[in-house]
Amino acid sequence: MLAAAPLLVLAGLSTGVLGTSYFLTDNIRGSQFLSAFTHQAIPDPTHGRVNYVSQATALERNLTYASGDTLILRADSTQVLDPFGPGRDSFRLQSNKVYNEHVAVWNIRHMPQGCGTTNGNDCYTNSSTFGCGVIAPRATSFGPSFNAIGGGWYAMERSGTYIKIWHWQRDDTNLPMDIRIGSPLIDTSNWGTPVADFPDTDCNMATYFSPQRMIINLTFCGDLAGHNYPSDGCSGICEGEYIIGDYVNQNPSAFEDAYFDIAWLKIYQ
Numbered sequence: 373m374l375a376a377a378p379l380l381v382l383a384g385l386s387t388g389v390l391g392t393s394y395f396l397t398d399n400i401r402g403s404q405f406l407s408a409f410t411h412q413a414i415p416d417p418t419h420g421r422v423n424y425v426s427q428a429t430a431l432e433r434n435l436t437y438a439s440g441d442t443l444i445l446r447a448d449s450t451q452v453l454d455p456f457g458p459g460r461d462s463f464r465l466q467s468n469k470v471y472n473e474h475v476a477v478w479n480i481r482h483m484p485q486g487c488g489t490t491n492g493n494d495c496y497t498n499s500s501t502f503g504c505g506v507i508a509p510r511a512t513s514f515g516p517s518f519n520a521i522g523g524g525w526y527a528m529e530r531s532g533t534y535i536k537i538w539h540w541q542r543d544d545t546n547l548p549m550d551i552r553i554g555s556p557l558i559d560t561s562n563w564g565t566p567v568a569d570f571p572d573t574d575c576n577m578a579t580y581f582s583p584q585r586m587i588i589n590l591t592f593c594g595d596l597a598g599h600n601y602p603s604d605g606c607s608g609i610c611e612g613e614y615i616i617g618d619y620v621n622q623n624p625s626a627f628e629d630a631y632f633d634i635a636w637l638k639i640y641q
C-alpha cells in the first residue's frame with residue numbers, strides 16, 4: 373500500500389506530460405517576426421484583389437512595422453489602383469520553421485477589418501492553397517468587436533489526434549493562468565472548452581500529420597471573402613479578383629483598419 377501511492381502519482385503525472393503539456397520553444401515578438409517569417413511576394417492562391425509585397429518593400433513603405441512588442445502588418449490605404457493593374461499591396465508571411473505537434477498562442481491587439489477582408493484566421497498550411505479557417509461563435513472573436521476591446525488571444529493545439537482552437541478576449545477572466553503569467557510550461561487540459569475541436573474522426577488528420585508552416589496574410593475579395601462581401605455593408609460586389617463597383621481599387625482609405633497588430637506569438641512543443 374505504502375509503495376503503491378507514489379507510483380500512482382507518477383503515473384498520473386506522466387499521462388499529463390505526454391498528453392497535453394508542452395514547453396515553450398519559440399517566443400516571437402517585434403522584430404523577431406522579421407527573421408522567423410518570410411514575406412512572400414507571390415500571387416494569391418485564393419485569387420484576391422491583392423499584391424503581396426516583399427519584406428524590403430513592406431518595411432520601406434511602413435506596411436510592415438516591427439519594434440518592441442509590436443508587429444504591425446497592413447495593407448496599403450493610400451493608393452487608387454488601376455483596375456487592370458496589380459491588386460492592393462498587402463502581406464503574406466510564412467514561418468521559416470515547420471511544426472508538427474505543437475501549441476501556438478497569439479496575442480493580438482487588432483485584426484484587419486473593412487470591406488472585402490476575410491475574418492482574420494491563423495491559417496496553418498503545408499501547401500500554398502490549403503488553409504483551415506476558423507469560425508468562432510462569439511462576436512468578440514473577430515472584426516470591430518474584437519478590436520474595440522483591445523483584441524485578445526488565440527491558441528491552437530495540434531496533437532496527434534486532434535486540433536483544438538481557443539479564443540479569449542482581452543478582459544477574459546478565463547484566460548488560463550499559464551498564458552497569463554507567461555509560463556514556459558503549459559497544460560491545455562486546463563484551458564476549458566475550445567471554440568473549435570476537430571478530432572481525427574471528423575477530419576482527415578493525414579492532412580495535418582505532415583509538418584506545417586504558419587501563414588499570416590490578408591487578401592481582399594477572392595475565393596473566400598467574396599461571398600461575405602455584400603453582407604459587410606459595403607458597396608460593390610466581390611467577384612473573384614474583380615470588384616463590381618471597383619471598391620478595392622477606388623477607395624484606399626477604406627483599408628485604414630485593414631491591419632494586424634500582434635503583440636507576440638509563442639510556440640510550445
Ligand SMILES: *[C@@H]1O[C@H](CO)[C@@H](O)[C@H](O)[C@H]1NC(C)=O
Nearest residue numbers: 433434435436437438442444
Ligand atoms: C510606421 O508605422 C508605425 C506603426 O503604425 C508608426 O508608429 C510609425 O510612426 C510609422 N512610421 C512612419 C515613418 O510613418
Ligand SMILES: *[C@@H]1O[C@H](CO)[C@@H](O)[C@H](O)[C@H]1NC(C)=O
Nearest residue numbers: 470497498499582583584585
Ligand atoms: C509538406 O509535406 C510534405 C510531406 O507530406 C513534405 O515533403 C514537404 O516538405 C512539406 N512542405 C513544407 C513546406 O513544409
Ligand SMILES: *[C@@H]1O[C@H](CO)[C@@H](O)[C@H](O)[C@H]1NC(C)=O
Nearest residue numbers: 490492493503589590591596
Ligand atoms: C490567407 O490566405 C489563405 C489562402 O492562402 C486564405 O484562405 C485566407 O482567407 C487568407 N486570410 C486572410 C485573413 O485574408
